[in-house]
Amino acid sequence: xxxxxxxxxxxxxxxxxxxxxxxxxxxxxxxxxxxxxxxxxxxxxxxxxxxxxxxxxxxxxxxxxxxxxxxxxxxxxxxxxxxxxxxxxxxxxxxxxxxxxxxxxxxxxxxxxxxxxxxxxxxxxxxxxxxxxxxxxxxxxxxxxxxxxxxxxxxxxxxxxxxxxxxxxxxxxxxxxxxxxxxxxxxxxxxxxxxxxxxxxxxxxxxxxxxxxxxxxxxxxxxxxxxxxxxxxxxxxxxxxxxxxxx
Amino acid sequence: xxxxxxxxxxxxxxxxxxxxxxxxxxxxxxxxxxxxxxxxxxxxxxxxxxxxxxxxxxxxxxxxxxxxxxxxxxxxxxxxxxxxxxxxxxxxxxxxxxxxxxxxxxxxxxxxxxxxxxxxxxxxxxxxxxxxxxxxxxxxxxxxxxxxxxxxxxxxxxxxxxxxxxxxxxxxxxxxxxxxxxxxxxxxxxxxxxxxxxxxxxxxxxxxxxxxxxxxxxxxxxxxxxxxxxxxxxxxxxxxxxxxxxx
Amino acid sequence: xxxxxxxxxxxxxxxxxxxxxxxxxxxxxxxxxxxxxxxxxxxxxxxxxxxxxxxxxxxxxxxxxxxxxxxxxxxxxxxxxxxxxxxxxxxxxxxxxxxxxxxxxxxxxxxxxxxxxxxxxxxxxxxxxxxxxxxxxxxxxxxxxxxxxxxxxxxxxxxxxxxxxxxxxxxxxxxxxxxxxxxxxxxxxxxxxxxxxxxxxxxxxxxxxxxxxxxxxxxxxxxxxxxxxxxxxxxxxxxxxxxxxxx
Numbered sequence: 001x002x003x004x005x006x007x008x009x010x011x012x013x014x015x016x017x018x019x020x021x022x023x024x025x026x027x028x029x030x031x032x033x034x035x036x037x038x039x040x041x042x043x044x045x046x047x048x049x050x051x052x053x054x055x056x057x058x059x060x061x062x063x064x065x066x067x068x069x070x071x072x073x074x075x076x077x078x079x080x081x082x083x084x085x086x087x088x089x090x091x092x093x094x095x096x097x098x099x100x101x102x103x104x105x106x107x108x109x110x111x112x113x114x115x116x117x118x119x120x121x122x123x124x125x126x127x128x129x130x131x132x133x134x135x136x137x138x139x140x141x142x143x144x145x146x147x148x149x150x151x152x153x154x155x156x157x158x159x160x161x162x163x164x165x166x167x168x169x170x171x172x173x174x175x176x177x178x179x180x181x182x183x184x185x186x187x188x189x190x191x192x193x194x195x196x197x198x199x200x201x202x203x204x205x206x207x208x209x210x211x212x213x214x215x216x217x218x219x220x221x222x223x224x225x226x227x228x229x230x231x232x233x234x235x236x237x238x239x240x241x242x243x244x245x246x247x
Numbered sequence: 248x249x250x251x252x253x254x255x256x257x258x259x260x261x262x263x264x265x266x267x268x269x270x271x272x273x274x275x276x277x278x279x280x281x282x283x284x285x286x287x288x289x290x291x292x293x294x295x296x297x298x299x300x301x302x303x304x305x306x307x308x309x310x311x312x313x314x315x316x317x318x319x320x321x322x323x324x325x326x327x328x329x330x331x332x333x334x335x336x337x338x339x340x341x342x343x344x345x346x347x348x349x350x351x352x353x354x355x356x357x358x359x360x361x362x363x364x365x366x367x368x369x370x371x372x373x374x375x376x377x378x379x380x381x382x383x384x385x386x387x388x389x390x391x392x393x394x395x396x397x398x399x400x401x402x403x404x405x406x407x408x409x410x411x412x413x414x415x416x417x418x419x420x421x422x423x424x425x426x427x428x429x430x431x432x433x434x435x436x437x438x439x440x441x442x443x444x445x446x447x448x449x450x451x452x453x454x455x456x457x458x459x460x461x462x463x464x465x466x467x468x469x470x471x472x473x474x475x476x477x478x479x480x481x482x483x484x485x486x487x488x489x490x491x492x493x494x
Numbered sequence: 495x496x497x498x499x500x501x502x503x504x505x506x507x508x509x510x511x512x513x514x515x516x517x518x519x520x521x522x523x524x525x526x527x528x529x530x531x532x533x534x535x536x537x538x539x540x541x542x543x544x545x546x547x548x549x550x551x552x553x554x555x556x557x558x559x560x561x562x563x564x565x566x567x568x569x570x571x572x573x574x575x576x577x578x579x580x581x582x583x584x585x586x587x588x589x590x591x592x593x594x595x596x597x598x599x600x601x602x603x604x605x606x607x608x609x610x611x612x613x614x615x616x617x618x619x620x621x622x623x624x625x626x627x628x629x630x631x632x633x634x635x636x637x638x639x640x641x642x643x644x645x646x647x648x649x650x651x652x653x654x655x656x657x658x659x660x661x662x663x664x665x666x667x668x669x670x671x672x673x674x675x676x677x678x679x680x681x682x683x684x685x686x687x688x689x690x691x692x693x694x695x696x697x698x699x700x701x702x703x704x705x706x707x708x709x710x711x712x713x714x715x716x717x718x719x720x721x722x723x724x725x726x727x728x729x730x731x732x733x734x735x736x737x738x739x740x741x
Contacts, residue, residue: 080386104421178597326634343667350671353667
């Protein structure tokens with residue numbers, strides 16, 4: 001059972017975060033809020049999202065697992081005005097979620113959870129380096145790198161005390177570095193890993209809206225991006241596997 | 248003979264109204280103003296437009312029937328700045344209309360009226376229910392319905408005292424209702440008819456700009472939309488045939 | 495050797511001017527500034543651009559000829575914010591130009607000058623008529639003409655004392671004239687030549703941003719457009735060959 005109301009802008013954030021990686025997912029509803037964890041079809045990237053029940057204007061739920069068609073939600077979200085109230089209602093054992101806003105009542109068929117890929121287990125990895133930068137700076141550097149290559153390296157040079165992003169095309173090269181004083185926070189450690197810009201472009205568009213994004217990196221290890229949504233009442237982690245650096 | 252001047256914004260309204268349904272039409276010019284009536288190629292929808300001579304800043308015309316290429320007019324209208332004066336001039340028996348604005352002089356070949364489909368006769372139908380709502384609300388509900396289906400039902404439930412719009416997709420459902428107090432005006436009567444959203448999407452874009460749109464409906468009957476253009480000096484009616492509701 | 499800094503907006507102007515005609519060109523760097531001259535692939539149009547060293551915020555260069563991939567520059571320029579500083583650095587004999595802005599460092603491979611078409615010789619032609627009009631008026635008349643035809647005539651009627659632009663479609667006709675008092679400057683002389691709108695549409699978009707464009711014309715002769723960029727510190731000439739007027 002779910003009966004809740006939420007600001008349309010916050011619900012849009014939630015859908016945008018998931019839509020950058022998957023077209024459908026399982027949503028775990030409980031008295032504490034919503035939880036989702038999913039991997040992309042190629043098993044290269046993972047998203048975890050938790051939205052606290054206090055991100056809602058009203059919230060009442062029993063434990064439940066529902067299958068959400070993220071693509072369809074994107075279309076419905078596009079109809080919503082900013083800063084209105086969206087009501088969600090799902091009866092116990094129901095297969096259709098009622099979504100009401102601005103006088104509209106949508107009755108949306110849910111996906112059978114058994115047809116939706118199971119939640120992945122979060123890998124246990126240790127990423128020693130950490131920087132915190134603005135989402136805009138992160139997204140801009142991803143767009144800049146995409147001009148010359150299809151891969152980007154994130155790295156830390158502990159001796160120089162800088163975090164850098166670097167892309168190497170067939171002919172052109174781009175390099176962007178930030179020193180300690182340019183960063184919101186900085187835990188230096190030897191780090192350099194290479195990532196596919198295909199994935200990062202989609203994630204960058206979402207993260208570009210955040211004031212601050214934590215970036216956790218290591219040597220030839222995945223990168224983990226951590227940021228908030230819903231004015232801090234939602235927590236998101238994107239994990240992206242590295243590409244092998246060919247010499 | 249026609250020699251007239253009109254605000255470019257009003258002329259654009261006129262062309263937009265017609266372009267939502269036809270690519271060419273006959274225009275009846277007289278001392279009273281312009282009149283057009285046309286059906287779409289599939290005979291499913293009809294438009295009637297009357298623009299009074301006092302919608303013009305100057306107007307001088309003798310009775311005439313001219314063939315207008317609406318598509319071409321759309322392109323020319325796109326060149327016009329808002330709130331300028333457009334001069335129209337057609338000599339007696341002429342085949343080219345001179346259109347002047349902002350220093351430009353276009354000489355536009357008219358269509359031979361005999362090659363343009365004759366005006367349809369307006370059907371005599373009686374539509375007992377009537378509501379008046381804002382064009383924005385009407386257009387938004389059309390866009391919302393298009394997310395889940397290719398058909399929409401408009402109806403009145405006289406017992407509940409509500410006007411409703413409803414769309415049924417293969418899996419999803421959307422329902423939107425307005426009570427008497429949400430409507431500018433309301434004449435309740437048993438009514439429910441189903442319409443193709445293909446047509447309504449184009450008409451909705453035009454009607455979305457009107458403060459008020461009258462909707463006349465019946466049971467499995469056409470819908471008639473009535474609204475003003477040119478600050479009330481122009482009158483438009485769209486008529487759309489119903490689709491059969493399959494159970 | 496080149497080591498210079500320039501406002502990103504000015505560099506964007508330079509790239510836009512060239513991109514309207516060519517995808518690559520030779521750039522002549524000297525202590526006086528940049529010079530480029532190129533013809534389009536069909537040999538119908540020519541561009542000459544000179545940017546004075548005092549258009550730069552700092553400038554230090556020895557004589558050099560470099561091959562510039564204008565297409566690639568367009569993409570990089572699109573990443574730049576307005577009113578920032580772009581640093582350009584090319585070591586003596588280097589094959590990669592370093593471009594830095596907003597923390598980014600691009601290292602851009604230059605083209606081998608021997609693979610880039612040689613500079614054309616400027617033809618010696620005499621164009622007796624001259625008018626000066628705003629870039630906006632010029633660009634608008636090009637767009638207006640494109641609605642009815644793929645060619646436009648520019649002409650001067652010395653008896654009437656007007657400059658005119660005229661386009662003749664299969665069915666429609668457009669005419670736009672400016673008298674002496676509507677022009678910034680006017681040297682009347684018998685003139686009328688016909689030009690392809692294909693080329694003019696691209697050039698018009700660039701010239702539309704200039705306050706003033708000089709137009710030099712003759713009878714069935716090329717047209718020459720002259721205008722400034724970089725607040726007068728850059729000088730551009732576009733030359734376009736006429737089309738033969740078929741009767």
